[in-house]
Amino acid sequence: MSINKLALIRYKTIDECLQNRFRKWTLEDLIDKVSEAVYEYEGIITGVSKRTVQADIQLMRSDKLGYNAPIIVIDKKYYAYEDKKYSIFKTAINPTDAEKLKEVVNVLKQFSGFTYFEEMTETLLKLENTLYKNNQTKKNCIQFEQNPLLKGISHIHGLYQATVHQRPLLLEYQSFTAQKAHEHIYYPYLLKEYRNRWFLIAKRKGHQALFTLALDRIKAFQALPQEPFITHEGIDFDTYFLDVIGVTKTENDRPVKVILEVNRSNAPYILTKPLHPSQEVCREDERGIIISIEVILNFELEREILGFGSSVRVLSPRILANRIRKNLELACQAYNL
Numbered sequence: 001m002s003i004n005k006l007a008l009i010r011y012k013t014i015d016e017c018l019q020n021r022f023r024k025w026t027l028e029d030l031i032d033k034v035s036e037a038v039y040e041y042e043g044i045i046t047g048v049s050k051r052t053v054q055a056d057i058q059l060m061r062s063d064k065l066g067y068n069a070p071i072i073v074i075d076k077k078y079y080a081y082e083d084k085k086y087s088i089f090k091t092a093i094n095p096t097d098a099e100k101l102k103e104v105v106n107v108l109k110q111f112s113g114f115t116y117f118e119e120m121t122e123t124l125l126k127l128e129n130t131l132y133k134n135n136q137t138k139k140n141c142i143q144f145e146q147n148p149l150l151k152g153i154s155h156i157h158g159l160y161q162a163t164v165h166q167r168p169l170l171l172e173y174q175s176f177t178a179q180k181a182h183e184h185i186y187y188p189y190l191l192k193e194y195r196n197r198w199f200l201i202a203k204r205k206g207h208q209a210l211f212t213l214a215l216d217r218i219k220a221f222q223a224l225p226q227e228p229f230i231t232h233e234g235i236d237f238d239t240y241f242l243d244v245i246g247v248t249k250t251e252n253d254r255p256v257k258v259i260l261e262v263n264r265s266n267a268p269y270i271l272t273k274p275l276h277p278s279q280e281v282c283r284e285d286e287r288g289i290i291i292s293i294e295v296i297l298n299f300e301l302e303r304e305i306l307g308f309g310s311s312v313r314v315l316s317p318r319i320l321a322n323r324i325r326k327n328l329e330l331a332c333q334a335y336n337l
Contacts, residue, residue, distance in 0.1 A: 006038060010048065010056050011067075013037040015088045018071065024078040027053065040223075041161060060088060147196050152215030156191065159200055159221070163188040168227040169202075172219040181219045186211070187230050190237045192247055194300075199247045201240075203232055210235075212247050245276055246300025253296045259315040263288040266311040275304060290315070302327065 013034045017025050027050065034056075035047035057079070060069040070082040162169050169188060174181035185205035192199050198215040210232065241247065243255040259282070262270050267289045271281070278294040295301055297320055305312055305324055314321040 006042065006044075007056070009037055009041055010034050010053070011060060011088060014053070014056060014060065015069075018079060018081045019087055021080070021084060024074075025080065026077055027079065030057075030079060043165065150196065150216060152198060152218055155215050155218055155221070156198060158223075159188060159215070160191055162221075162223050163191060163200075166229040166231070167223040167225060168205075168229050169221045170224055171202075171213070171221040173213055174217055174219060176217070185224065185227060186213070187232070189232055190240070192241065194247050201237070201247075203230065205230075210251060212249075242277070243294060244296045244298065244300075245304055246298060248298040248300055249296055253298075255294045255296050256317055258293050258295060258297075258301070258317065258320060259290065260293070260305070261288065261290050261313045261315055262308075263311050266308060270312075 014030055017023075017030055017033050023029075031048060031050060031053050034053055038044045038048060057071055059065060060067045061071050062068070067088045069088055070086055072080055072082045074080055159169075161167070167188075169186050170183060171186045172181045172183045186200075186202040187205070188200055188202045189210075190201040192201060200213045200215060200218075202211055202213060203209070204211055235251070241249065244253075255278075260275075264287060267284070270279075270291065271289070274293075275291075276293040276295055278292075280292050281289055282292055283290040297317075302320070302323055305314060305320075306327055314324050
């Protein structure tokens with residue numbers, strides 16, 4: 001068990017309590033809250049001692065970690081932040097720490113060519129940009145895709161903890177087609193992002209099939225520590241989505257070879273940004289290219305193809321070509337007003 005990790009959980013919990021100005025916090029209250037947090041995140045049932053929380057408060061007050069938290073005691077009993085807007089997570093990075101972090105970023109960037117570090121590229125860029133903002137007066141020089149209106153993002157941490165620690169969930173969910181939300185017990189296995197939208201792959205109690213639940217359709221959830229967790233045997237979730245574009249898939253789906261004809265003007269785009277890792281070029285001439293991909297036929301694949309309009313034509317399989325043709329015909333009818 002990482003002592004540093006537990007300490008950060010304690011600091012975060014104390015910080016959240018002291019930011020809540022609608023309640024008076026005694027030392028005993030803080031101990032209770034910190035004990036609940038270490039149980040929720042790490043499953044530790046022994047709680048924390050009075051001495052530990054007192055030491056945490058003193059450390060947060062000090063300059064040792066750079067917090068210098070303005071923690072005061074009111075009426076010799078209640079703990080609070082003297083500055084109502086203060087949080088240890090809002091403190092600026094001091095120049096010394098910033099320089100050290102820059103060095104760390106530069107070292108990690110050297111590993112960007114290795115497979116294990118490819119997924120860290122965006123994280124490193126975000127950190128580098130944050131350090132630049134903290135030490136320069138110039139405007140940002142890089143922007144990442146964000147959707148401030150996206151719902152369900154606040155669920156990620158709790159769902160991630162439940163997935164990692166294999167905790168069943170009582171989850172209230174309302175699909176796009178349902179008239180109202182329904183509560184069921186789910187066993188979470190995987191969190192997956194697709195086009196800036198998050199999904200939970202889980203199994204519902206009493207069902208064998210996997211469910212793909214959009215986080216923005218989850219109304220509420222809670223962990224059920226007393227409920228036995230049921231694993232889903234026979235599936236490697238690290239490779240489960242390798243043969244699919246998007247997240248729509250069942251265990252019985254099998255990939256098929258999709259042949260696409262791409263005109264010359266869009267060929268460079270698809271060559272430099274493949275539709276799928278399985279993409280292969282079958283033919284290339286002055287008219288364009290013909291490519292193949294091995295994927296499951298689903299809604300996201302159709303939407304990807306339709307996004308190219310007349311630039312991409314499905315040669316096979318026939319069932320996919322017919323679906324695309326029907327969609328294009330309906331689109332034409334919508335403009336024949």
